[in-house]
Amino acid sequence: MANLKSLAKDTAIYGLSSIVGRFLNYLLVPLYTHYMPKASGDYGVNTNMYAYTALIFAILTFGMETTLFRFANDEQEQPDTVFSTGFAMVGSLTVIFLLLIFSFITPIANYLGYAEHPEYLLMMASVVALDALQALPFCFMRFQHRPIRFMSLKMLFIFLNIILNLIYFVLLGKTSVYYVFFINLLCTSFITLFFIPELFKINWHFDGKLLRRMLSYSWPILVLSVMGILNQVADKILFPKVYPNQAQADVELGVYGSCVKIAMIMAMITQAFRFAYEPIVFAKSRDADKNEYYALGMKYFIIFTLLAFLGVMGYLPLLRYMVGSDYWEGLRVIPIVMAAEIMMGIFFNLSFWYKLIDKTIYGALFSMTGCIVLVAVNIWGIPRYSYMACAWGGVAGYGTAMLLSYFVGQKINPIPYPIRSIAIYTVIAALFYYAMTLIPTEWPMWQYLAISTPLILAYAALIYWRELRKKTILS
Numbered sequence: 001m002a003n004l005k006s007l008a009k010d011t012a013i014y015g016l017s018s019i020v021g022r023f024l025n026y027l028l029v030p031l032y033t034h035y036m037p038k039a040s041g042d043y044g045v046n047t048n049m050y051a052y053t054a055l056i057f058a059i060l061t062f063g064m065e066t067t068l069f070r071f072a073n074d075e076q077e078q079p080d081t082v083f084s085t086g087f088a089m090v091g092s093l094t095v096i097f098l099l100l101i102f103s104f105i106t107p108i109a110n111y112l113g114y115a116e117h118p119e120y121l122l123m124m125a126s127v128v129a130l131d132a133l134q135a136l137p138f139c140f141m142r143f144q145h146r147p148i149r150f151m152s153l154k155m156l157f158i159f160l161n162i163i164l165n166l167i168y169f170v171l172l173g174k175t176s177v178y179y180v181f182f183i184n185l186l187c188t189s190f191i192t193l194f195f196i197p198e199l200f201k202i203n204w205h206f207d208g209k210l211l212r213r214m215l216s217y218s219w220p221i222l223v224l225s226v227m228g229i230l231n232q233v234a235d236k237i238l239f240p241k242v243y244p245n246q247a248q249a250d251v252e253l254g255v256y257g258s259c260v261k262i263a264m265i266m267a268m269i270t271q272a273f274r275f276a277y278e279p280i281v282f283a284k285s286r287d288a289d290k291n292e293y294y295a296l297g298m299k300y301f302i303i304f305t306l307l308a309f310l311g312v313m314g315y316l317p318l319l320r321y322m323v324g325s326d327y328w329e330g331l332r333v334i335p336i337v338m339a340a341e342i343m344m345g346i347f348f349n350l351s352f353w354y355k356l357i358d359k360t361i362y363g364a365l366f367s368m369t370g371c372i373v374l375v376a377v378n379i380w381g382i383p384r385y386s387y388m389a390c391a392w393g394g395v396a397g398y399g400t401a402m403l404l405s406y407f408v409g410q411k412i413n414p415i416p417y418p419i420r421s422i423a424i425y426t427v428i429a430a431l432f433y434y435a436m437t438l439i440p441t442e443w444p445m446w447q448y449l450a451i452s453t454p455l456i457l458a459y460a461a462l463i464y465w466r467e468l469r470k471k472t473i474l475s
Helices: 002-026 028-035 042-061 064-072 079-103 105-112 118-143 147-171 178-193 195-200 208-242 246-263 265-283 290-314 316-322 325-350 352-356 361-385 387-412 419-437 445-466
Strands: none
Touching: 028 042, 028 147, 028 246, 028 316, 042 079, 042 118, 042 208, 042 246, 064 079, 064 118, 064 208, 079 105, 079 118, 079 208, 105 118, 118 147, 118 178, 118 195, 147 178, 178 195, 208 246, 208 325, 208 361, 208 387, 246 265, 246 316, 246 325, 246 387, 265 290, 265 325, 290 316, 290 325, 290 419, 290 445, 316 325, 316 445, 325 352, 325 361, 325 387, 352 361, 352 387, 361 387, 419 445
16 A cells, blocks of 8 residues: 555654654663762652653643644645644643743742752743644644654754763763753754744634634543643652652652663654654545554554564663663563553554544543553552552553553444454564563573574564565555
């Protein structure tokens, strides 16, 4: 199918910007965990603060990214009008947010536990505001199928961020999390300047009636996005609030936050797939073979994320050096967090049945239910099991949302997912992973890799033999 060729091409480009960018950004993790020792708790502050910004970003963008694709692909709408109307909405929310933060910084800082460092909040509020203003222009590039421009700006931010971090931490010997936030603000501000020429190319027109229809579509997506983000960051927000030893909370959260970075390869793959898949799905919604396409998209997403899972677990003795050795005690969360991320990706793939029939309320309900489960597990488990409860809470939350979306979707808008084939790949991957866990941990790295590498290659060969050899993806 031609659309699958386009999906593969765009996923490769978006994936390059996402995976290479995240990889380069991950190089900062050993930097931070070296210059910000575990006992300082600074990396825990970093983890907590970025959790808040992720949640605020979802609120400020108000579901307008998906909404833009939905309405810009409507033949009765002008894409520039859809963009400018959505941008006006996001811009208004962003201005209100900044006014509130700067007006009430003292009580907000006191409540969040940053009374001694309100500057952290001011810097990160400015960062998330600029990110929100960039969101729709980046989204419009995807609509216009401009992945090279998209990738260039994303990579420029990453390289600039890395260079400045190396200067401040390595050359200047800085050791405070303050400089992490300061550098992020500098880089985000610089990238924002590149959007000014882009905005001048837009034929600006605000349509109030269109906005009301867009809001009717987007508010359930807002709920869905907020719940989805909470599923990812609620543990990092709740941890300092419910962990019994407050002095130790930032330390424990730093351990968890650093090791989760290794598991986030799943988030990279899901994000790259989403960037390419979402615009194609909406464009293909009128085609007769759309359900077959969605089913294949789900299958290939799962089998390749399982391959990534095996790759990370098979090379964990090497990947663990991405974080300082002080933080290695948290490596046990990685397979659990990666499993949760796979479930999140499946939930995203399942979401199109209600997006395409304008019943996004279903997604909000599913995600809200999953979030309630996750929060409950964290509140109950963190005082007892520390960050291990955070990892299992993600599995419980994403798993709940995933199952609800699948079973309800198959009743309302059934899609012939190849469940048997997916199950076979899942079982084989699980068996290969179990074999890896039997390798003695005291073995030298080369011996571990000598066993894990053939297992990974065997799974990749199975994919090639059963799928790629027949050219089912690109034919």
